[in-house]
Amino acid sequence: MLFIALTITSYLVVKEMYIYLVIAVPVITYQIVEFHRFQRKAHVELDQFVESVHYRDFSRYFDVKHAPVELQPLRKGFNEINTTFKVISKEKETQYQYLQKILELIDTGILSYREHNGEVLWMNESLKKMLQLPYLKTIHSLAKRDNDLYRQISVLKPGESKIATAHLEKASFKILLSATAFQTEGTKYKLIAFQNVNEALDETESRAWQKLLSVMTHEIMNSVAPISSLAETLKHRLQESVGVFNGEPGSMDDLELGIDTIKRRSEGLLKFAETYRNLNKITTLNLKKVYVRDLFENLHQLMQPTLAQKNIEIEIILKDPDLMMDADTNLVEQVLINLVVNAMEAVKDREDPQITLAAYAAANKKTVIKVADNGIGMPDELVDKIFIPFFSTKKNGSGIGLSLCKQIMMLHRGTIQVQSIEGQGTAFMLQF
Numbered sequence: 223m224l225f226i227a228l229t230i231t232s233y234l235v236v237k238e239m240y241i242y243l244v245i246a247v248p249v250i251t252y253q254i255v256e257f258h259r260f261q262r263k264a265h266v267e268l269d270q271f272v273e274s275v276h277y278r279d280f281s282r283y284f285d286v287k288h289a290p291v292e293l294q295p296l297r298k299g300f301n302e303i304n305t306t307f308k309v310i311s312k313e314k315e316t317q318y319q320y321l322q323k324i325l326e327l328i329d330t331g332i333l334s335y336r337e338h339n340g341e342v343l344w345m346n347e348s349l350k351k352m353l354q355l356p357y358l359k360t361i362h363s364l365a366k367r368d369n370d371l372y373r374q375i376s377v378l379k380p381g382e383s384k385i386a387t388a389h390l391e392k393a394s395f396k397i398l399l400s401a402t403a404f405q406t407e408g409t410k411y412k413l414i415a416f417q418n419v420n421e422a423l424d425e426t427e428s429r430a431w432q433k434l435l436s437v438m439t440h441e442i443m444n445s446v447a448p449i450s451s452l453a454e455t456l457k458h459r460l461q462e463s464v465g466v467f468n469g470e471p472g473s474m475d476d477l478e479l480g481i482d483t484i485k486r487r488s489e490g491l492l493k494f495a496e497t498y499r500n501l502n503k504i505t506t507l508n509l510k511k512v513y514v515r516d517l518f519e520n521l522h523q524l525m526q527p528t529l530a531q532k533n534i535e536i537e538i539i540l541k542d543p544d545l546m547m548d549a550d551t552n553l554v555e556q557v558l559i560n561l562v563v564n565a566m567e568a569v570k571d572r573e574d575p576q577i578t579l580a581a582y583a584a585a586n587k588k589t590v591i592k593v594a595d596n597g598i599g600m601p602d603e604l605v606d607k608i609f610i611p612f613f614s615t616k617k618n619g620s621g622i623g624l625s626l627c628k629q630i631m632m633l634h635r636g637t638i639q640v641q642s643i644e645g646q647g648t649a650f651m652l653q654f
Contacts, residue, residue: 224253263293271300280308331416335361336409349416352397354390374399375414385419395420507550507633514545514581514591521558521579532575534566539580547589547654549634554652557627557638561593561650564623568597568648584653588636594649600642608640 231246267284274282282304284297325332331349335342340361350356358364365372374386380403388397398417403410518538529536562577569575578594609628631638634654642648
């Protein structure tokens, strides 16, 4: 209407019909005033709506029925938005309460604090009971109570997990620390999970010691029994030969042979002990970015003469030539060589011996290297024992090869797994 009035007024001015302006000008003035009042009403309504959102007063209702016709759609829209916000707020509050209850019920301790000043925002009841701390204002306050645990938490990076020791007044126990981080409104927060794994570790350690002692006892008894028997025999021989030692032919030879045997078996025991000591030598890594293709190429050049001599075919599968990972090249090559040598032993009696070397990126973004063969495979009872130190299925094996492989993978924060079907073959998966 304002546009039409302005158009007519413009026409009157062009045609110099000024007398009619007496009517047109007041009409235009009235329309402009009404237009401003309408805009002002809408502005006031919008201010009220913004105010309710600002203070999260979603219960506020805008009267639609008694509002001017031109403002009714606006108020109706505001009410719909407020209703939606109210539902969302209620759902969030319900989820928050639900999460709070879950976190209070679980056995895992949860601690959240600001990274820049260490202010503790929240800790659940499980953590309070676990550490016997009714309250913790800042994470730095923990240093006065348990400095070692505080230091372990401080150096723990997001995404990492490590075993630490919590010290109470009269006892200490092992806990698994896991960390994650998040950021809201420019502030960084750190979330730490505390899981008491003391009983699980004790049980696992006990089983490991039982298996280790079983294998070690077997190896030591195999060496000590002949030594004891030979010593007893030599004792009797000496007693019987005191009078005729110089006159009986071959007596000296028998004694020398027995003594040599005792010496050889004793050296075997020393070598066994030395091998056991070597298990603890690898403690640090020289990590760097390496291409998997380079690892495979070096391994192939090293093993190819032996493989060709034994007529063993090796197939290398690497779909992504640019596949990389963080690894200690020397140690990983040692693992791969060990696995390939084991595979060569497993396929030696096959008509078509074949070893497969493959690598790929798993769905969890971890790099997997697979060494498989079509050899004799292993029964289930052997699969559970092959990583135990000194356990070997080979007649002359030391039993530390796969143990070292597992230790190297653990240092890489990775895993080594085996799948084997007796009579069909074996596959080892290295996950970095």
